Amino acid sequence: MLEIKDLHVKVAGKEILKGIDLSINDGEVHAVMGPNGSGKTTLAQVLAGRVTYEVTGGTARFEGKDLLAMKPEDRAREGVFMAFQYPVEIPGVSNAYFLKAAVNAIRKYHGREEIDAMDFVTLVQDKAKLLGLDETFMKRGLNEGFSGGEKKKNEVFQMAVLEPKLCVLDETDSGLDIDALRVVANGINAMRSPKRAMLVVTHYQRLLDYVVPDFVHVLVDGKIVKSGDADLARNLEKHGYGWILEETPRPPQAARA
Amino acid sequence: MRPVTTVAVSVDAKQTYVAEFASSEKELGGPKWLRAVRKKAIERFEALGFPTQKHEHWKYTNLATLLRLPFKPAILGRPDGVVSENLEPFKFGVLKTSQLVFVNGRYAPRLSYLRSLPEGVRVASLAEMLRSEPETLQKHLTQYARFEDDPFVALNTAFFSDGAYVEVPKGTVVGEPIHLLFASTSRELPIVAHPRNLILMGAGSQATVIETYAGWAPDVTFTNAVTEVAAGPASVLDHYKIQREAETAFHIATMTVHQDRDSSVSAHSVSLGGSLARNYVHTLFRAPGGSLTLNGLYMTGGTQQADNYTRIDHVAPACTSIELYRGILGGKSRGVFNGNIYVRKDAQKTVARQTNKNLLLSSEAFVDSTPGLEILADDVKCNHSSTIGQLDENAVFYLRSRGIDEEAARNILTYAFAVDVINQVKVAPVRIKLDQLVVSRLPRGAGLGETL
Numbered sequence: 217m218l219e220i221k222d223l224h225v226k227v228a229g230k231e232i233l234k235g236i237d238l239s240i241n242d243g244e245v246h247a248v249m250g251p252n253g254s255g256k257t258t259l260a261q262v263l264a265g266r267v268t269y270e271v272t273g274g275t276a277r278f279e280g281k282d283l284l285a286m287k288p289e290d291r292a293r294e295g296v297f298m299a300f301q302y303p304v305e306i307p308g309v310s311n312a313y314f315l316k317a318a319v320n321a322i323r324k325y326h327g328r329e330e331i332d333a334m335d336f337v338t339l340v341q342d343k344a345k346l347l348g349l350d351e352t353f354m355k356r357g358l359n360e361g362f363s364g365g366e367k368k369k370n371e372v373f374q375m376a377v378l379e380p381k382l383c384v385l386d387e388t389d390s391g392l393d394i395d396a397l398r399v400v401a402n403g404i405n406a407m408r409s410p411k412r413a414m415l416v417v418t419h420y421q422r423l424l425d426y427v428v429p430d431f432v433h434v435l436v437d438g439k440i441v442k443s444g445d446a447d448l449a450r451n452l453e454k455h456g457y458g459w460i461l462e463e464t465p466r467p468p469q470a471a472r473a
Numbered sequence: 474m475r476p477v478t479t480v481a482v483s484v485d486a487k488q489t490y491v492a493e494f495a496s497s498e499k500e501l502g503g504p505k506w507l508r509a510v511r512k513k514a515i516e517r518f519e520a521l522g523f524p525t526q527k528h529e530h531w532k533y534t535n536l537a538t539l540l541r542l543p544f545k546p547a548i549l550g551r552p553d554g555v556v557s558e559n560l561e562p563f564k565f566g567v568l569k570t571s572q573l574v575f576v577n578g579r580y581a582p583r584l585s586y587l588r589s590l591p592e593g594v595r596v597a598s599l600a601e602m603l604r605s606e607p608e609t610l611q612k613h614l615t616q617y618a619r620f621e622d623d624p625f626v627a628l629n630t631a632f633f634s635d636g637a638y639v640e641v642p643k644g645t646v647v648g649e650p651i652h653l654l655f656a657s658t659s660r661e662l663p664i665v666a667h668p669r670n671l672i673l674m675g676a677g678s679q680a681t682v683i684e685t686y687a688g689w690a691p692d693v694t695f696t697n698a699v700t701e702v703a704a705g706p707a708s709v710l711d712h713y714k715i716q717r718e719a720e721t722a723f724h725i726a727t728m729t730v731h732q733d734r735d736s737s738v739s740a741h742s743v744s745l746g747g748s749l750a751r752n753y754v755h756t757l758f759r760a761p762g763g764s765l766t767l768n769g770l771y772m773t774g775g776t777q778q779a780d781n782y783t784r785i786d787h788v789a790p791a792c793t794s795i796e797l798y799r800g801i802l803g804g805k806s807r808g809v810f811n812g813n814i815y816v817r818k819d820a821q822k823t824v825a826r827q828t829n830k831n832l833l834l835s836s837e838a839f840v841d842s843t844p845g846l847e848i849l850a851d852d853v854k855c856n857h858s859s860t861i862g863q864l865d866e867n868a869v870f871y872l873r874s875r876g877i878d879e880e881a882a883r884n885i886l887t888y889a890f891a892v893d894v895i896n897q898v899k900v901a902p903v904r905i906k907l908d909q910l911v912v913s914r915l916p917r918g919a920g921l922g923e924t925l
Contacts (some may be wrong), residue, residue, distance in 0.1 A: 292876035304871040308889030317885065318875035325876070357889075398730065458871050 217242050217413045218263075218283075218382055223274035225255075225262050232258045234438035235274065238330055240382070243410040247449060248417045250435035253459045256417045257301060259435070260386040263415075264298035265291050278382065290357040291320075293325035295381030299371035299388050311370070314358045315340065315377055322378065341428040343376040347403050364391035383407065383414045389423035401426030421453035434460055486540035487522050491515060494631050497546070497900060503632055504607035507614070508898040514620045514630035514882045521624040521766055524800075533809045533841040534780040539749060542553065542578045544665035544695045546632070547577035555583055555656050563687045563717065568902035569651040570661055570683070571596055576656060578666030578693075579635045588649060593642035594680075596651055599669055600635040601841060610638075614671055617701040618729040618755075625725050625753075629699040633669035636698075643675035648902055650681040657687070657694035657718060663694075670700040674708035674736070681900060686726075688718035695723040702729065704736040706760070711739045711899055717910070718746035720777060727753045732792070734760035735751070744771040744779045745910060751780040758792040758820070769798035770894040770907075773806035773838075780809040785827075787820040794824070798892050800831040801887060802838035809841050816848040816855060823850060827857035832864065834883075884915040 218240040225233040232255045250256050260279070262269045265274065265288030271396050276297060286294065306314070319339075320330045331339075340354060347369045367387055375383055385404065386406050389397055404427050406413070416427060424432075424446065432448040433440045434445040434457070442448065442460055494515045501511065521541055524531040547553065553576045560574065573596060574923040575583035580598035587596055595602075608887050620627035638655045655668050672682055688694055696718065704710050720726050724747040730738055744750045756765055774912055785794045800808045810829040831840045844857040866887050872882035898904040 266870055287879070288870060288873040289695055289876050289878050292874055300871065300874075304865070304868045306871070306886065308887055308892035309885055314872070314875070314885075315883065317877050318872075321876040321878065321881070378875065435915075440583050 217279060218415070219275075219277045219443045221275045222461060223259075223262070223276060225258055225271050226270040227258060227268065232438055233262070236438075238440065240299065240415060242411045242413060244431065245408065245427065245429045246431045246433065247415040248433050248435050248440075249419065249421075249449060249452055254435045255438045256419070256435055257386055260301075260384050260415070260417050261294060261300055263291075263384050264288060283338065289321065290325070292378075292380075293322045294377070296384065297375050297378055297382065297465065298384040298386060299368075299375055299379035301387040301390060303359050303362075303367045305360050305362070309359045310355055310360045312340070312354040315374060318374070318378060318472065324414035343373055346376060346406060347373045348399050349373060363436050365393065365396035368392055369402055371405070372400050376403060376407060381412055383412065383415065385416045385418075387418060388416070389418055389420060396448060397423065398426065399426055401415065421449045424449045436461060475834065477536040478852050486846070487519065489627060493518050493546070494677040495515070501632065503603050504611070505549040506607070506611050508602065509633045510615050514627045515623065516705060517620055518624050518627035518631060519802070520628065521622075523624055530547070530735065530782055530811065531766045534749070534751060534778060534808070536749070539695065542663045542695070544663045546668065547579070547659075547664050548854070549579070553577060554660070555581070555658055557583065559689070560654060560656065562582060562689065563685050565683075565900075565902040565906045567902065568650065570650045572652045572654060573598070573637050574654045575635065575668055576657070577639070577664055578668045580632040581755050591645050591647060594647055595638065595640040596636055596796070598814050598843070599633075599638045599671060602636065610671070613673060613701070614669075614705060615688045615701075616701060618699050618727055619856065623727065623753075625697055626727050628819050629667040629669060629697050629727070633699070634667075634859055636669035639680070640673045641675055641678040641680045641708075643724070644677045645675065646678065647680040650683050650903075652683045654685045654687060655696065655698065657692065657696050657722060657724070658689065659692045659694050660856065665695040665697065667834040668696065668698045670698070670709070672702045672712075674702070674704045674710050676705040676733075677707045678705065679709040680712075683713045683715065683900075683903065686714075686716045686718050686724060686746070689722045690719040693718055693721050698724075700728040702724070702738070703731060704732045704738050704763075706733045708733070708801075709737045712741065712900065712905060713742070713900075714752070715907070716742070716744045716750055716752070718748055718750070718777060720746060720748055722747050726751070728755070730754075730756040730765075730892065732756065732758050732763040735762035736795070737764045739766035739897075739899075741768040741894070742770070742781070742895075743907060743910075744769070744773075744781070745914065747777065747779070747782075749778045751782070753782045753784075755784045755786070756794070758794075758851070758916040759788045761789045761791040763789070763792040765792070765794040766897070767794065767796040768897055769810075770800075770891055771808055772801040772891070772911060773808060774803040774914065775806060778808075779806070780811075782809075782811045782813075784813045784854065785815070785825065787814070787823045790820050791822040791823075791904045794826070796825075796827040797894060797897075798829045799891060800829070800840055801834065801890060802831065802835035802840055805837045807839050810859070811841075811843045812857065814846045814847070814855065814857070816846070816853055817851050818849045820850045821852045823853040823855065825853070825855040829839060829859045830890075831861040832887065833861065834864070834887065856884040866873070873877045880916060884912075887915055888912060
């Protein structure tokens with residue numbers, strides 16, 4: 217589904233990703249872990265199409281198509297969804313309007329007609345229940361005044377409504393208490409399917425206790441230095457990132473924590 | 474620096490109006506007391522002259538084009554061509570209103586209609602009132618909007634012949650909004666009109682008054698309107714001014730509100746049209762307990778100029794004023810917000826909050842925002858803030874990352890910027906209309922679909 221080859225990315229003139237290779241097949245859940253500043257968020261954002269990120273080399277193909285050549289909206293329409301680490305608050309645009317506009321933009325792209333108003337309500341109610349969001353939530357401004365937990369739930373809720381093929385989750389566990397973490401993890405797990413793939417970017421192991429990945433990759437200083445199964449994540453939790461850093465031969469200039 | 478209006482132009486324009494007054498003084502008519510006031514007003518106008526950009530309150534607005542054009546009053550009795558269908562776009566869908574229409578400042582009975590109003594409520598042409606009850610008017614008319622320091626109020630006072638008279642007696646509640654519709658139109662020559670409105674709210678009365686200013690390109694018109702409001706004790710007035718003149722029009726409007734004890738006034742100014750639009754709102758608390766909501770939305774494009782000058786006078790103690798003005802500026806348009814709050818020495822326990830936010834949609838749009846507070850009392854809660862910015866690119870990306878195209882994302886965010894002001898409109902059909910107007914002014918805004 218997703219094929220990343222030798223991806224290099226600069227942010228504000230500084231090289232952050234220094235040659236990423238990653239291949240994700242249908243139905244797989246991959247976790248990317250790494251210390252702060254390793255480039256995890258950059259990887260997620262560049263897949264979603266953030267313009268301030270400059271791709272200086274490599275390719276990323278999504279279902280055979282050149283993902284990096286697509287506008288952010290076309291990536292979403294093709295089936296790529298990124299759950300933001302810091303969802304934006306937009307007062308004045310209700311959650312309902314926003315989500316309906318998104319649903320219809322995606323349907324239009326695929327030559328389908330706009331969603332029926334009643335169908336939309338039903339769809340939204342079902343998915344909202346899954347995330348424990350109440351009815352008033354849809355009428356509120358998009359993420360306006362939401363707690364950290366509500367914002368993350370809203371990201372997963374949007375993901376559930378839009379039903380993407382590839383879910384990229386950027387630090388979705390950050391800022392969540394244990395109850396919210398469970399709810400969010402349940403929402404994510406409910407979406408696991410043989411036809412859908414996930415890329416879970418996280419600093420900590422704890423989300424992966426609930427959303428158990430098929431593969432774990434450790435990102436250090438812009439490169440994947442180790443890959444393994446879910447056990448790798450548990451080892452990281454136990455021993456920290458230190459042992460990997462020691463194990464990995466590193467270029468002299470890459471001396472950042 | 475933009476050019477400063479030259480003195481030579483001002484003198485010419487000024488003399489034209491002064492000469493016009495001399496030749497039309499008799500026709501302007503009115504009761505004797507009014508004729509005396511008119512004379513004083515034109516003298517004061519002659520002494521003041523038109524403001525230049527050296528004038529503190531006109532620093533950012535260039536009147537050169539307005540003063541260069543040879544505006545003439547519409548000739549009485551000549552057909553203006555305005556028919557009912559022309560006014561349809563300026564109404565509010567299903568909203569039932571009494572409606573007074575004025576074409577080039579004169580009452581048009583054929584386009585107006587009054588629905589049944591509570592006993593004692595009067596909604597009438599000011600010209601008719603001046604004929605039938607000159608003494609009633611003397612107590613109020615020209616008593617609130619002072620021309621001593623304002624050449625445009627002076628000009629209006631010298632020249633006005635008609636406008637709306639709204640009187641709501643003590644304890645009376647008018648349920649349906651009263652719509653005053655001012656249409657400006659010109660055939661060959663540029664036309665000037667000086668509508669004058671008087672709104673008198675008796676003690677404990679309640680009403681909603683909407684002023685719409687309408688026009689059609691390519692008509693070149695100049696509207697110099699003055700609205701005086703006296704809000705009696707514990708009265709409640711919701712006032713909306715929606716300026717939708719053509720982009721070939723010049724619009725200068727003054728609204729003066731005097732608030733009595735415990736009165737509650739909300740005044741909303743929406744400025745969309747006009748080559749040049751200047752809105753001056755002056756409110757005064759003259760007794761304790763009053764509250765004021767002062768809202769504004771200006772949305773300009775092309776080479777439009779929208780100038781908002783507000784002045785809130787807290788003379789009496791324990792009054793509250795909340796002011797929110799938002800501007801959306803595209804193209805090469807220019808916006809001005811100049812807000813002034815005065816808290817006098819005895820105005821203890823004043824609460825005053827002033828906010829101005831501006832959204833620039835193009836690199837060539839420009840806005841000057843000057844919030845201001847002058848506080849002479851010591852036990853008050855006052856603050857003001859002003860921002861000028863562009864759309865948040867993070868928000869644009871967020872919407873795009875969900876499949877919404879870039880233009881739609883920008884439109885949605887622009888609309889969202891206006892929503893704070895629009896949502897405070899209490900009359901639903903008016904709110905829906907404003908929604909539509911804002912959306913229709915966005916690039917291919919129709920694609921935004923239903924009300925957000």
